[in-house]
Amino acid sequence: MYALTVADHVMIAHSFRGEEFGPAQRVHGATFVVEAEFRAPRLDGANLLVDIAAARVELRRILDGFDYNNLDDLPVFEGQNTTTEFLCFHVHALLCAALAEGRLGEGGRAVAAVKVTLRESPLAWAAYEAEVPKAAAA
Amino acid sequence: MYALTVADHVMIAHSFRGEEFGPAQRVHGATFVVEAEFRAPRLDGANLLVDIAAARVELRRILDGFDYNNLDDLPVFEGQNTTTEFLCFHVHALLCAALAEGRLGEGGRAVAAVKVTLRESPLAWAAYEAEVPKAAAA
Amino acid sequence: MYALTVADHVMIAHSFRGEEFGPAQRVHGATFVVEAEFRAPRLDGANLLVDIAAARVELRRILDGFDYNNLDDLPVFEGQNTTTEFLCFHVHALLCAALAEGRLGEGGRAVAAVKVTLRESPLAWAAYEAEVPKAAAA
Amino acid sequence: MYALTVADHVMIAHSFRGEEFGPAQRVHGATFVVEAEFRAPRLDGANLLVDIAAARVELRRILDGFDYNNLDDLPVFEGQNTTTEFLCFHVHALLCAALAEGRLGEGGRAVAAVKVTLRESPLAWAAYEAEVPKAAAA
Amino acid sequence: MYALTVADHVMIAHSFRGEEFGPAQRVHGATFVVEAEFRAPRLDGANLLVDIAAARVELRRILDGFDYNNLDDLPVFEGQNTTTEFLCFHVHALLCAALAEGRLGEGGRAVAAVKVTLRESPLAWAAYEAEVPKAAAA
Amino acid sequence: MYALTVADHVMIAHSFRGEEFGPAQRVHGATFVVEAEFRAPRLDGANLLVDIAAARVELRRILDGFDYNNLDDLPVFEGQNTTTEFLCFHVHALLCAALAEGRLGEGGRAVAAVKVTLRESPLAWAAYEAEVPKAAAA
Numbered sequence: 001m002y003a004l005t006v007a008d009h010v011m012i013a014h015s016f017r018g019e020e021f022g023p024a025q026r027v028h029g030a031t032f033v034v035e036a037e038f039r040a041p042r043l044d045g046a047n048l049l050v051d052i053a054a055a056r057v058e059l060r061r062i063l064d065g066f067d068y069n070n071l072d073d074l075p076v077f078e079g080q081n082t083t084t085e086f087l088c089f090h091v092h093a094l095l096c097a098a099l100a101e102g103r104l105g106e107g108g109r110a111v112a113a114v115k116v117t118l119r120e121s122p123l124a125w126a127a128y129e130a131e132v133p134k135a136a137a138a
Numbered sequence: 139m140y141a142l143t144v145a146d147h148v149m150i151a152h153s154f155r156g157e158e159f160g161p162a163q164r165v166h167g168a169t170f171v172v173e174a175e176f177r178a179p180r181l182d183g184a185n186l187l188v189d190i191a192a193a194r195v196e197l198r199r200i201l202d203g204f205d206y207n208n209l210d211d212l213p214v215f216e217g218q219n220t221t222t223e224f225l226c227f228h229v230h231a232l233l234c235a236a237l238a239e240g241r242l243g244e245g246g247r248a249v250a251a252v253k254v255t256l257r258e259s260p261l262a263w264a265a266y267e268a269e270v271p272k273a274a275a276a
Numbered sequence: 277m278y279a280l281t282v283a284d285h286v287m288i289a290h291s292f293r294g295e296e297f298g299p300a301q302r303v304h305g306a307t308f309v310v311e312a313e314f315r316a317p318r319l320d321g322a323n324l325l326v327d328i329a330a331a332r333v334e335l336r337r338i339l340d341g342f343d344y345n346n347l348d349d350l351p352v353f354e355g356q357n358t359t360t361e362f363l364c365f366h367v368h369a370l371l372c373a374a375l376a377e378g379r380l381g382e383g384g385r386a387v388a389a390v391k392v393t394l395r396e397s398p399l400a401w402a403a404y405e406a407e408v409p410k411a412a413a414a
Numbered sequence: 415m416y417a418l419t420v421a422d423h424v425m426i427a428h429s430f431r432g433e434e435f436g437p438a439q440r441v442h443g444a445t446f447v448v449e450a451e452f453r454a455p456r457l458d459g460a461n462l463l464v465d466i467a468a469a470r471v472e473l474r475r476i477l478d479g480f481d482y483n484n485l486d487d488l489p490v491f492e493g494q495n496t497t498t499e500f501l502c503f504h505v506h507a508l509l510c511a512a513l514a515e516g517r518l519g520e521g522g523r524a525v526a527a528v529k530v531t532l533r534e535s536p537l538a539w540a541a542y543e544a545e546v547p548k549a550a551a552a
Numbered sequence: 553m554y555a556l557t558v559a560d561h562v563m564i565a566h567s568f569r570g571e572e573f574g575p576a577q578r579v580h581g582a583t584f585v586v587e588a589e590f591r592a593p594r595l596d597g598a599n600l601l602v603d604i605a606a607a608r609v610e611l612r613r614i615l616d617g618f619d620y621n622n623l624d625d626l627p628v629f630e631g632q633n634t635t636t637e638f639l640c641f642h643v644h645a646l647l648c649a650a651l652a653e654g655r656l657g658e659g660g661r662a663v664a665a666v667k668v669t670l671r672e673s674p675l676a677w678a679a680y681e682a683e684v685p686k687a688a689a690a
Numbered sequence: 691m692y693a694l695t696v697a698d699h700v701m702i703a704h705s706f707r708g709e710e711f712g713p714a715q716r717v718h719g720a721t722f723v724v725e726a727e728f729r730a731p732r733l734d735g736a737n738l739l740v741d742i743a744a745a746r747v748e749l750r751r752i753l754d755g756f757d758y759n760n761l762d763d764l765p766v767f768e769g770q771n772t773t774t775e776f777l778c779f780h781v782h783a784l785l786c787a788a789l790a791e792g793r794l795g796e797g798g799r800a801v802a803a804v805k806v807t808l809r810e811s812p813l814a815w816a817a818y819e820a821e822v823p824k825a826a827a828a
Contacts, residue, residue: 029305443581
């Protein structure tokens with residue numbers, strides 16, 4: 001299995017609901033380093049999995065949807081605790097949609113699985129990985 | 139699959155028995171950066187896999203069992219070469235025990251697998267990963 | 277000249293006033309990795325500059341003053357744009373006060389200068405360095 | 415499953431054929447940080463997966479085959495776009511051959527899978543992982 | 553003294569003339585992580601040293617002058633060994649010119665010194681630092 | 691001023707005398723990442739400060755003097771607490787001697803100052819910097 005990863009980052013504010021969050025119930029923030037990994041069983045004729053430049057553009061477009069924002073104010077996250085784990089799932093879903101729409105080119109058609117990692121500090125990070133839904137990979 | 143990782147470090151001394159270890163047969167030491175990854179198929183109602191603060195406390199408690207020690211002198215490691223690979227297994231077993239004892243809260247009950255990585259230098263690291271024994275995950 | 281550095285991090289929200297800040301005028305956030313460097317021309321009799329454990333405790337105490345907060349709501353930052361550069365100066369002043377109060381032990385008396393670095397992302401960071409005021413170093 | 419990883423780096427030049435490569439069609443270059451991960455279900459009697467020193471020597475020997483070269487000029491890469499993904503596969507094949515030849519010692523006989531990661535910049539990296547062919551692992 | 557640093561990277565090919573360079577006399581390449589540090593004794597009214605976004609744009613513009621190229625083919629480097637040290641000096645000169653032209657805004661007028669660091673591998677890097685020529689800082 | 695840095699690492703054991711060291715009075719250990727920075731006001735005719743390969747060889751030779759050892763057992767450290775700060779000074783002195791002996795070639799003759807940094811963990815590191823004694827730089 002091949003894998004190709006591109007990285008970027010966002011700087012957001014948010015707060016959590018639930019006593020278990022302790023001081024993180026207050027509005028605070030994070031720099032999330034975001035890593036998007038694409039996996040495919042083979043490369044294309046040019047020896048590419050997906051084009052790095054295209055992958056970086058697509059990841060940036062997705063991150064622009066919430067970068068430099070207080071996530072508590074965004075309708076897309078209404079009713080959700082925007083934990084690091086949850087945001088991994090959120091970015092993963094948007095990357096799968098981008099693959100399904102062909103935004104990552106022909107190479108993207110062969111992507112079998114995607115893993116998204118968000119690093120919130122040098123001491124803690126989360127990830128979500130799953131196969132790309134069949135319709136997308138078709 | 140979701141994953142949540144917390145990191146910490148220890149500073150230990152030890153020595154190895156066996157010619158294949160060359161100069162590492164002498165008492166030497168290492169700073170091990172320790173990464174504990176918890177995996178679960180879903181998040182809880184608060185969008186958490188395990189609570190990061192609880193995970194950091196539990197990892198620290200386990201590392202306190204051998205941090206700032208010469209591992210050659212600890213009964214728990216008697217008769218063992220405390221290689222990086224072996225120490226990954228050791229920390230993994232203690233984390234699974236902690237999960238089984240409910241020390242990582244309700245979220246910990248859903249943890250399906252644990253991976254422990256120890257980085258001994260910028261040029262070498264080891265890991266051990268395995269499913270959490272069924273009794274623990276029950 | 278000797279130097280001893282300890283690191284920690286904070287996760288804060290804030291916003292900036294001024295058109296030049298563009299999207300950063302919105303409430304957003306950052307994980308700041310904070311590095312506190314102490315400089316002294318000589319070591320003490322135990323070959324220490326300052327005790328690492330004491331330095332880490334003191335840095336944490338200072339960071340607890342604004343960690344997990346929206347800096348826009350804290351009286352201590354009223355009327356200030358809490359840029360990365362400015363926060364370096366803020367932490368620097370509190371470290372110099374701690375040195376003056378003897379909170380870093382005898383070793384702290386010999387500290388001639390302090391440098392504080394805050395890393396806001398893998399692509400941008402700031403620092404402030406200055407000599408410790410004479411009264412503090414006396 | 416256990417894993418043991420060693421790292422090294424190469425500094426190479428190359429160019430790509432195909433319009434999709436944009437400016438990378440010109441002769442340019444890269445520092446590739448190369449990580450070789452060996453996986454095995456158990457350790458040997460000395461608690462080793464593979465000997466780190468031996469693994470580093472073998473990885474270096476393989477990298478010497480193209481380090482400090484323009485890959486466009488090497489017969490081994492003739493007709494290939496030497497993308498990061500492709501180079502992962504190339505190093506992987508040579509590591510599997512080394513395992514089959516017993517160059518990584520008895521420990522190497524138990525290696526079930528190998529993963530090779532090449533980091534081309536802080537923002538992009540690739541990997542190739544696959545089981546070691548049965549003859550090699552026998 | 554305050555400092556503000558932004559980082560980016562380039563991927564170039566080149567070769568060196570002189571026996572002391574050994575295998576680096578061949579055409580090879582490097583990913584250079586480039587860090588541009590701006591120093592000033594005080595911040596502006598908005599608590600900025602230089603605008604991070606403007607600094608990143610200007611650094612990118614300068615790097616575009618040789619990114620994805622074989623430096624041996626660029627007239628600007630004719631007759632020079634493009635060592636890491638030399639490239640630091642080259643980028644430094646262009647940043648000072650940008651400051652003199654006011655490309656970094658009013659904040660840039662207060663910049664007293666610039667330091668440029670190029671990291672060629674995890675094990676080697678170089679830097680050049682110097683005061684900004686008076687005409688530029690005026 | 692130009693600077694050229696090379697990095698390597700050692701894995702050592704040691705213990706400290708003095709109550710202020712707390713648990714570090716026990717035999718423990720560290721992986722020290724060692725960075726040796728050479729500074730010079732100008733480059734040689736080949737645009738080199740010092741040859742990177744020569745600098746790496748010399749740093750390795752110095753580190754071999756105590757790598758994979760319990761520093762408590764080495765005569766060279768008798769009566770000393772081998773703190774991170776102290777070890778920076780130790781390596782610095784040996785690098786200055788190497789420069790004086792011409793071991794870093796003609797480029798080494800122009801080196802005006804040396805800085806040695808030892809990183810003991812992701813959260814703590816120390817450094818020692820000083821001008822090269824005149825006889826050495828002559």
